[in-house]
Amino acid sequence: MQVDPFIRWFYVAIFTGFGVFMLLWPKKDLIVNIPAYFKRMNLDDRDKDRLIAVAERRKALERGSPAWARAAGVLNLVSAVAVALKAVPIPVAYSLMLVGFVTLIGAAYFRMRNTGPRRVASLDVRTPFKVLPLYGYVAATIGSMLPLVDVPNPSLRLVAIIVTMSSLAITFFAWRIAGVPALIAGDDIPVEIFVDDYLRLIRATGNLLLAPAAAFVYFSLTAEHANTVHLIAQLVSVACFLVVDVLLLAVSRKSVTPQELDRWQQV
Amino acid sequence: MAASITVTVDPDAEIAPYQQILEQICSAIQRGDLKSGATLPTVRQLAGDLNVAPNTVARAYADLQDAGWLVSDGRRGTRVTEDVPTADKRVRKSVLRERVSAFIASMKARGYSRSEILSELNRTT
Numbered sequence: 001m002q003v004d005p006f007i008r009w010f011y012v013a014i015f016t017g018f019g020v021f022m023l024l025w026p027k028k029d030l031i032v033n034i035p036a037y038f039k040r041m042n043l044d045d046r047d048k049d050r051l052i053a054v055a056e057r058r059k060a061l062e063r064g065s066p067a068w069a070r071a072a073g074v075l076n077l078v079s080a081v082a083v084a085l086k087a088v089p090i091p092v093a094y095s096l097m098l099v100g101f102v103t104l105i106g107a108a109y110f111r112m113r114n115t116g117p118r119r120v121a122s123l124d125v126r127t128p129f130k131v132l133p134l135y136g137y138v139a140a141t142i143g144s145m146l147p148l149v150d151v152p153n154p155s156l157r158l159v160a161i162i163v164t165m166s167s168l169a170i171t172f173f174a175w176r177i178a179g180v181p182a183l184i185a186g187d188d189i190p191v192e193i194f195v196d197d198y199l200r201l202i203r204a205t206g207n208l209l210l211a212p213a214a215a216f217v218y219f220s221l222t223a224e225h226a227n228t229v230h231l232i233a234q235l236v237s238v239a240c241f242l243v244v245d246v247l248l249l250a251v252s253r254k255s256v257t258p259q260e261l262d263r264w265q266q267v
Numbered sequence: 268m269a270a271s272i273t274v275t276v277d278p279d280a281e282i283a284p285y286q287q288i289l290e291q292i293c294s295a296i297q298r299g300d301l302k303s304g305a306t307l308p309t310v311r312q313l314a315g316d317l318n319v320a321p322n323t324v325a326r327a328y329a330d331l332q333d334a335g336w337l338v339s340d341g342r343r344g345t346r347v348t349e350d351v352p353t354a355d356k357r358v359r360k361s362v363l364r365e366r367v368s369a370f371i372a373s374m375k376a377r378g379y380s381r382s383e384i385l386s387e388l389n390r391t392t
Contacts, residue, residue: 121316123272123292123301125308125344181315189273 008083011090015080015097022073026066037202038195041255047264051256054191058199061115061183068107072100091159091221098166098214105173105207112180120184122193128178131204136247140171143212143240147219149233156222163218167211174207190263194256205248212240272300276317284319288327290361296336296347307337307345 038055041048079093128137144167150160178200184192219234226234256264274291276284295301307313310328314321328345331337338348374384 116318118316118318119277120273120275121308121313123274123295123307123313125306126312179312181312181318184273184316186275193273 008086008090011093012080012084015076015083015093018097019073019076019080022069022076026069026073037198043256043261047256047261050188050191050264051195054188054195057185057187058183058192058195061185062112068104072104075100089159091156091163091218094217094221095159095162095166098163101210102166102169102173105170109173109177109180112177112183115183117185118181118183120186120189120192121182122184126179126182128175128204131178131200132174132208132247132251136205136208136244137171137175139240139243139247140174140208140211141168143215143237143244144168144171146215146233146237146240149229150222150225153225156225159222160218163214167214170207170211170214174204174211177207178204190260190266194260194264201251205244205251209241209244209248212237212244216241274313274317276319284317285323285326285330288313288317288319288324289330292327292331293334293336294361294365296351301347303347303349303351305347306343307347309344 038051039048041051043051076097079088079096082088083090083093145164147160147163147167150156153160180200182193182196182200184196186192216234216237219230219237222230272295274288276287278284280287282290292301292307301307307328308316310321310324314324317324328337328339332339332345335348336351337345340346371384375381
């Protein structure tokens with residue numbers, strides 16, 4: 001199969017970039033790092049200090065082994081070399097990259113689930129469908145399964161199955177992250193509840209967005225195999241991605257609500 | 268609203284974790300923070316959040332149901348009963364102690380002495 005050299009080197013750069021990033025900053029993997037989400041929030045100094053203090057403690061609690069990120073980084077670099085040497089087709093390297101991502105997300109999820117100390121619980125009822133609406137999970141699941149239309153094609157069968165399984169696993173982890181136990185140690189309970197809810201939301205939506213995006217990229221990489229079914233599946237994958245994207249915009253929040261601030265002041 | 272009501276478990280306390288959960292939920296109902304008909308989290312959710320065994324939460328819920336504070340509503344979950352019992356002396360005492368302790372701590376923090384607080388309490392009551 002002939003691939004345009006520009007496209008091949010483009011993907012070599014992508015794989016190399018991911019690989020180097022994960023090797024140099026292994027804690028900055030997909031979801032376990034807590035970046036400066038909270039520093040951007042428009043709050044007065046006292047509330048901001050409380051928020052940052054809680055976020056920093058949370059970051060310290062969640063810090064785990066960077067081994068998984070480094071392993072995924074090595075996998076990406078190996079993929080980059082293999083694609084550069086034309087040893088493997090780009091879709092195969094892409095499917096391996098997805099497997100690496102899924103491993104990272106899975107490791108991060110289990111780390112989140114097992115992190116402590118957990119001593120305080122809100123009596124608010126929480127379900128994955130209260131965090132994100134059902135249609136988001138449905139759209140991500142449909143989008144994830146679309147590469148299966150290429151299973152009848154022997155040259156794409158394995159890659160299509162790996163991409164589908166990886167995307168479904170990402171959707172599954174998004175659902176599990178939405179329902180992961182809260183991490184409230186009791187140092188500053190109302191702020192901890194806010195940070196926990198906020199992280200749960202952005203992590204679940206981020207993963208949910210990744211699932212149909214993975215399928216969409218797969219269709220772009222296998223465009224030379226396009227037939228009617230393939231093209232329809234690609235269009236549906238775009239639609240699923242947009243549905244989840246709209247969901248992301250609908251549920252995204254930029255700062256603390258007045259009601260939450262009121263609860264903060266009650267302490 | 269149940270949104271800001273929390274339950275805390277101290278693993279080092281002499282009271283068993285299930286008892287701690289039970290008393291705090293009971294107190295929240297008595298204070299009126301948890302209203303009649305309010306839905307409680309599932310056993311699994313509360314156990315996960317508190318890092319205790321599901322049986323611990325299940326036992327607290329079961330005891331609260333036996334005492335008439337909660338009702339199990341099948342698939343709709345566990346709810347605070349519509350007819351909250353009022354004659355549980357132990358819990359009433361616990362709620363009173365909690366409130367009075369908080370009040371006294373707050374007054375002491377503002378510089379009032381023990382005798383001043385007692386004198387004012389006697390005068391008012």
